[in-house]
Amino acid sequence: MTQSPSNTASMYKMIGNHTFDQFINIATQFHNYPAPGLLIGGYMVEEAKLHIPEGTLYEALSETSWCLPDAIQMLTPCTIGNGWLRIMHFGLFALSLYDKYTGKGVRVWLDLDKIPQASEIMTWLLKRKPKGDQDSDRLRKEIGMFGSDIMSVRTITLQDELLTKRRKGIIARCPVCGEAYPSKHGPICRSCQGESPYVQASSQKASAAFPR
């Protein structure tokens, strides 16, 4: 492991079947920019996949909402919309893949003890400098050269209560907004219960609907 990465593309480690440059391209397409956390996340996801037996139906858990969920969505069948990806807001750069029935799998995390102290990765991870002062070119090169060398892996078992399949339950029509909602939320939907994210939701509804 060196702290002075060269420009040679072949010095960059593969992310699964993708070259580092290929992954940068698909990361840019999906995430809109090749964020360092997403590039590192690519190596993390592929590292985790190595430890999951072929043919296992697995789900994923990201311990941060930053970047990592997108690496999971790009490189596994697990997405936030199909319910196979769960996000916990710990702000930890760690993820796990686990058998959806047994909960057994692996956790991969960025290991502070494996990241060279003087590296730009350490500066980025610990935010030792404002983003504008970080050397993004050097950071990217280090990510491609170190690959999974800066991670650790251990086996995990998910807690039983997290293995239950999500269910919508009975669907009703909210008597306030008139939309379909899970009746287990109460007599009216959560948005009408006061959780609406919009300003003056109810008065706007009538006045500003677009004619069709």
Added chain:
Amino acid sequence: MTQSPSNTASMYKMIGNHTFDQFINIATQFHNYPAPGLLIGGYMVEEAKLHIPEGTLYEALSETSWCLPDAIQMLTPCTIGNGWLRIMHFGLFALSLYDKYTGKGVRVWLDLDKIPQASEIMTWLLKRKPKGDQDSDRLRKEIGMFGSDIMSVRTITLQDELLTKRRKGIIARCPVCGEAYPSKHGPICRSCQGESPYVQASSQKASAAFPR
């Protein structure tokens, strides 16, 4: 609008630049199967985009975690990992796109008053029959034929407190697990505070780490 969709592919409405069949293919790739909610979501996202002025930097909000977030991630620059997609767990089949600075935008929702009572879409949405008894072929055809006809749109303004940019803040090393975490979470990370999703997290750590 008819309730007896034919087999003719050209009767299906476009989802933005995609034919219905093309969208089914990319939905299958990303989400692993072309779920009805994802196909309807495709039409919803494209309908919302029509009302956002060209060049607007927008963010997205999904009022359900089911399917719809994936339609947003597939058809907009907004993803869960880049922070431009927010999910509220209302179980409402609705989404909004809004100017990230002003919070002004549109909300699109599946409108129960526009969905024909006898349609398979209504059966699916209200879960009038168990999934196995639903006519998935007819359901898909209806989705492609109705397109955005079963939705409504209104203008919205996001509440100010939801427009603040997410920030990690200062990063520290957790004295328990040794990982980097946002110090605003407390003296130790949330996982070590007891929120870990894993069984016996701390004892497993030493015993079951993979040698590298």
